[in-house]
Amino acid sequence: MLIGQDMGEPIKLGLDALVDVLRAAGEPTRLRLLVLLAAGDLTVTDLTEILGQSQPRISRHLKLLGEADLIDRYQEGAWAYFRLRQDGKAAIFVRGLLAHASDNDPVVLRDSERLAAVKRQRAERAQAYFSRNAAEWDELRRLHAADEEVDAAVVRLLGSQPIDSLLDLGTGTGRILELLSGLYRRAIGVDASRDMLSVARANLDKSGITKASVRHADILNLPFEAQDFDVVTIHQVLHFFDQPEVAIGEAARMLRPGGRLVIIDLAPHGLEYLRDEHAHVRLGFSHQSMSDWLRKAGLDVEQVVDLHPGHQSGQGLTVTVWLARDPRQLLASLASEGAEPILAGR
Numbered sequence: 001m002l003i004g005q006d007m008g009e010p011i012k013l014g015l016d017a018l019v020d021v022l023r024a025a026g027e028p029t030r031l032r033l034l035v036l037l038a039a040g041d042l043t044v045t046d047l048t049e050i051l052g053q054s055q056p057r058i059s060r061h062l063k064l065l066g067e068a069d070l071i072d073r074y075q076e077g078a079w080a081y082f083r084l085r086q087d088g089k090a091a092i093f094v095r096g097l098l099a100h101a102s103d104n105d106p107v108v109l110r111d112s113e114r115l116a117a118v119k120r121q122r123a124e125r126a127q128a129y130f131s132r133n134a135a136e137w138d139e140l141r142r143l144h145a146a147d148e149e150v151d152a153a154v155v156r157l158l159g160s161q162p163i164d165s166l167l168d169l170g171t172g173t174g175r176i177l178e179l180l181s182g183l184y185r186r187a188i189g190v191d192a193s194r195d196m197l198s199v200a201r202a203n204l205d206k207s208g209i210t211k212a213s214v215r216h217a218d219i220l221n222l223p224f225e226a227q228d229f230d231v232v233t234i235h236q237v238l239h240f241f242d243q244p245e246v247a248i249g250e251a252a253r254m255l256r257p258g259g260r261l262v263i264i265d266l267a268p269h270g271l272e273y274l275r276d277e278h279a280h281v282r283l284g285f286s287h288q289s290m291s292d293w294l295r296k297a298g299l300d301v302e303q304v305v306d307l308h309p310g311h312q313s314g315q316g317l318t319v320t321v322w323l324a325r326d327p328r329q330l331l332a333s334l335a336s337e338g339a340e341p342i343l344a345g346r
Contacts, residue, residue, distance in 0.1 A: 011093040021090045024068035025097065029053065030061045032111055037071055037084040038098055039115060040205060041213050044080065050114040070094055074215055083213055086186045123202040144266065144317035145307035151179050153305050154262060157323045158183065158231065166212075167229040167254055169219040169247065170237030174200030177212045184231070187212040190219060219247050222254060229254045235264045239282040245293040252297035258329030261299060263290065267306060267318035290322055299324040 013021065025031055032051060036042060042050075047058050062082055065071045069090050071082050085091035101108060154176075163184040168176045171189025173196065180187070189212065191197050200214045217223055219237070232251045238244035251261055268284040275281070291301050303323040309316025 011089050011096065013089055013093060017090070018093075020068060021070070021093060024064055024070060025094050027061075028107075029057070030065055031101075032107065033058075033061055033065065034070065034084060034094060035098060035101060035108060036111060036115055037082055038095065038210065040119075040210055041081040041083045041201065042115075042118070043082070046118050047082075050111055050118060081213075086211065119202075119205045122198065123205065125198055125202075143271070144309050145319045147175075149307055150264060150319050150321070151175075153307055153321050154179065154233075154264065157262065157303055157305065157321060158260070163231050165229045165231075167224070167232045167251075169222075169232065169234045169251060171200055171214055172196050172235070174203045174212075174214060176233050176235050177214075178203060178207050178209065180231075180233075181207070181209050181212065185211065188224075189214040190217040190222070192216070192218060220250055222250055224254060226253050227256045227259075230256055230259050231262065232259070233262045233264070236266075238263065238265050239280050239284065242281050244282065244285070245296065248293045249297045252294075252299055252326065255299075255326045257326055259326045260302075261294070261322075261324045261326075263322040263324075265290075265320060267320045269317050271317070284317070285320070287320070290320075294322065294324045298326065300327045 025034060029051065033047060036047065036050060044055055044058055044062065047062075048055050051058065062071065062073070066073055069088050070085060071091075072085050073080055073082050075081075084095070103109070103112075158180070160183070163180065164186070166177075166180060166184040166187035168174075168187065168189040171177060171191050174189055177187050177189050177200070189200055191200070191214065194216055197214050197216060204210075204212055204214070215223075219234075220241075232254050234247065234251060238247060241247055248261075248263070255261060266284040268286050270283065272283070274283065287304055291304075294301050301322065301324050303321075305321045307319040307321070309318065
């Protein structure tokens with residue numbers, strides 16, 4: 001059974017805490033819920049359909065699991081989504097317990113079949129939205145460097161260093177969450193469009209990625225603790241903002257000391273029709289402008305890569321990738337070695 005995390009050192013809990021966790025998880029319906037929520041984000045309606053139990057009963061069990069810090073709950077419009085927590089001793093302990101559940105258990109098999117049906121319905125709804133907008137997206141993709149080339153540049157810049165926590169701002173279809181899934185332990189993608197979040201969830205389901213989740217949120221006012229992520233990515237989003245520097249500042253606020261910010265966006269261009277037909281507010285960004293914003297946010301620019309379109313029609317768009325780092329870890333290291341510390345300004 002997929003539990004989303006390798007078994008490591010034994011989790012040490014006090015006896016009272018251990019009893020509380022076992023009491024919360026050691027009930028048939030709640031254990032079934034934990035198995036399902038280890039496979040991704042689900043609503044009360046989803047869980048009611050899968051387990052065949054009433055909504056009040058499911059809600060009560062979810063409340064008890066939440067009070068035991070075993071699951072996360074987050075709101076998306078009128079819907080509330082739930083998932084098994086990835087962090088915390090209690091959640092890690094329960095993930096270990098789930099690893100011992102047999103995939104061939106009749107109840108688990110039946111729940112898995114119903115879960116697959118729910119995910120198929122989710123994928124069909126997402127595909128309907130995607131199909132309605134595919135022509136527009138294909139038109140834009142034809143204008144700039146191939147997606148595969150951009151993906152390769154991002155992977156090359158980040159390298160093979162493991163990422164503990166990733167935040168993808170304006171996640172769209174979840175492309176970055178899929179691309180970097182081999183590197184991170186946990187990831188969150190946020191987007192302002194609930195339709196796009198449906199597409200992203202369906203894509204994560206299809207790829208079998210359970211260590212990433214997506215949330216509805218405003219990237220100018222993120223609902224997360226500061227300094228909680230090793231890497232933040234902003235992929236083809238900033239040109240929709242009148243003040244992209246505000247989004248960059250918010251992204252920088254999310255970074256841990258030594259954390260990295262990757263921005264993928266368009267270089268300056270003259271395709272004015274993108275303003276009216278595709279809601280672009282900014283017609284690309286120069287190296288200087290982006291570097292100024294990154295420095296103002298307290299970040300050091302490490303690398304900048306320009307990816308030119310493959311065609312020579314004169315109408316192509318260059319994609320630029322910026323890699324910046326929060327310098328505070330380096331500054332602390334220098335100070336500990338006796339060097340004169342430099343204030344990072346954050």
